[in-house]
Amino acid sequence: MSDHSNPLRIALAGLGTVGVGVIQLIEANREIITRRAGRAIEIVAVTARERSKDRGVDLTPYRWMDDMTAMAGAADVDAVVELIGGSDGPALTLARESLDSGKCFVTANKAMIAHHGMELAALAEAKGLALKYEAAVAGGIPVIKGLREGAAANRIERVYGILNGTCNYILSAMEKDGRDFADVLKDAQEKGFAEADPAFDIDGVDAAHKLAILAAISFGTQLDFDAVEIGGIRKIMAADIAQAKALGYRIRLLGLAEVDGSNGDASLFQRVHPYLVRTSHPLAHVTGPTNAVVAEGNFSGRLLFQGAGAGDKPTASSVVADLVDIARGETGPAFAMPGHMLDKLPPAKSGHRIGKTYLRMLVADKPGVLAEITAAMRDAGLSIESLIQQEASDDGSALIAMVTHAGQEKAITHTLAALSGSDSMLGEPMVMHILGE
Ligand SMILES: NC(=O)C1=CN([C@@H]2O[C@H](COP(=O)(O)OP(=O)(O)OC[C@H]3O[C@@H](n4cnc5c(N)ncnc54)[C@H](O)[C@@H]3O)[C@@H](O)[C@H]2O)C=CC1
Numbered sequence: 001m002s003d004h005s006n007p008l009r010i011a012l013a014g015l016g017t018v019g020v021g022v023i024q025l026i027e028a029n030r031e032i033i034t035r036r037a038g039r040a041i042e043i044v045a046v047t048a049r050e051r052s053k054d055r056g057v058d059l060t061p062y063r064w065m066d067d068m069t070a071m072a073g074a075a076d077v078d079a080v081v082e083l084i085g086g087s088d089g090p091a092l093t094l095a096r097e098s099l100d101s102g103k104c105f106v107t108a109n110k111a112m113i114a115h116h117g118m119e120l121a122a123l124a125e126a127k128g129l130a131l132k133y134e135a136a137v138a139g140g141i142p143v144i145k146g147l148r149e150g151a152a153a154n155r156i157e158r159v160y161g162i163l164n165g166t167c168n169y170i171l172s173a174m175e176k177d178g179r180d181f182a183d184v185l186k187d188a189q190e191k192g193f194a195e196a197d198p199a200f201d202i203d204g205v206d207a208a209h210k211l212a213i214l215a216a217i218s219f220g221t222q223l224d225f226d227a228v229e230i231g232g233i234r235k236i237m238a239a240d241i242a243q244a245k246a247l248g249y250r251i252r253l254l255g256l257a258e259v260d261g262s263n264g265d266a267s268l269f270q271r272v273h274p275y276l277v278r279t280s281h282p283l284a285h286v287t288g289p290t291n292a293v294v295a296e297g298n299f300s301g302r303l304l305f306q307g308a309g310a311g312d313k314p315t316a317s318s319v320v321a322d323l324v325d326i327a328r329g330e331t332g333p334a335f336a337m338p339g340h341m342l343d344k345l346p347p348a349k350s351g352h353r354i355g356k357t358y359l360r361m362l363v364a365d366k367p368g369v370l371a372e373i374t375a376a377m378r379d380a381g382l383s384i385e386s387l388i389q390q391e392a393s394d395d396g397s398a399l400i401a402m403v404t405h406a407g408q409e410k411a412i413t414h415t416l417a418a419l420s421g422s423d424s425m426l427g428e429p430m431v432m433h434i435l436g437e
């Protein structure tokens, strides 16, 4: 039964892409939300950096509060929603002060959760408050709820997927239209997908924030962002996209995590990197700002969550879903279980991991270079599955792209170490792992 006399009163900090989306959603779907939550969700206070900016929404019904400490402690606020961003600074202060003051807390801020999620969860638990962050991972896809609640009975063996809308937008536009990296990035920024500092997107850090959160939820472990191995898409050339295509693959920035038991004691493997994905794999067909997360449960089997990973409306959908949960009185643990029960796993080493690898090198166009490369590979115990050599350019360089047979990752490290310093090698080689089926 709805109780319209007792709304959930919220304060909203941050009125950018997501903040404005939240206001619009609460206005547009007021009746649906009220019926599902059992009571109305009412914005009482708002704040942002600039008060006078035209955001295309009417802010006059809400109290403007410049002082966020006062917002966190306001007597007429039940839950605070943080949509400012940044791992530390005002967002973190607001989170701590809101929970300290007995307010439930909702955020879309993966950077803050990845760095401080354990501390904030402990604060929330100690006070019996909800800490919710569905929008922080894969924007509009209910993947936190899906894994934490929907797949709660499973041992999740592996979780991986496309976790950054900006990178996927860039890679798929480059592959479709042969467009230039910088030009597509500008487009993604204009559409509101990119982070305030887009280096977080293209260098893989944003995806790593999300992966660390997903891993903690999936495996019942403590967050360990610092242990994520991170690579981005900055060095991918149009030639890589073309060569990958010729070899039967597409390039996707993936986050991948699993519990590694191969060396006896369990350890946690977490990596964000551009991967080559077979064109027959569902992730190869995820384009634009869409995200997709695959989780493999020991009873559920392979689960695929797919949808919009960025943008005002989808992200607002997740923020408001968290508010609906709070309005219903759901204050379960922020992670897979209460903080003191979460396992702490050491980071896994990657050298013994087995897989195929894509290797692209710019080399001097002279006799014997290929023999030099194949000798280094032979000495490292690595063999070639397919190889393409592009015609030499006017500058005397040639491009070699190859896919290796499955081998230990340390064989690639040894190969590159043997070749480093050789005057046949022009520039740094590009290494991308190949996603196993
Ligand atoms: N844009 C997207 O598609 C998605 C964003 N997110 C996350 O949501 C959060 C917000 O992102 P956007 O709305 O895109 O950012 P934005 O840059 O569009 O908006 C940020 C808002 O915070 C305000 N702000 C910044 N510093 C402030 C300060 N010191 N005091 C008060 N207000 C301040 C700004 O005035 C602005 O209103 C970030 O944590 C982001 O990572 C999560 C999923 C998707």
Ligand SMILES: N[C@@H](CC=O)C(=O)O
Residues within 6 Å of the ligand: 136, 138, 139, 163, 164, 165, 166, 167, 193, 194, 195, 201, 206, 309, 310, 311
């Ligand atoms: N910048 C992020 C926004 C959503 O989390 C992205 O591009 O995915």
Ligand code: NA
Residues within 6 Å of the ligand: 134, 135, 136, 137, 138, 139, 140, 141, 142, 143, 144, 318
């Ligand atoms: Na989500």
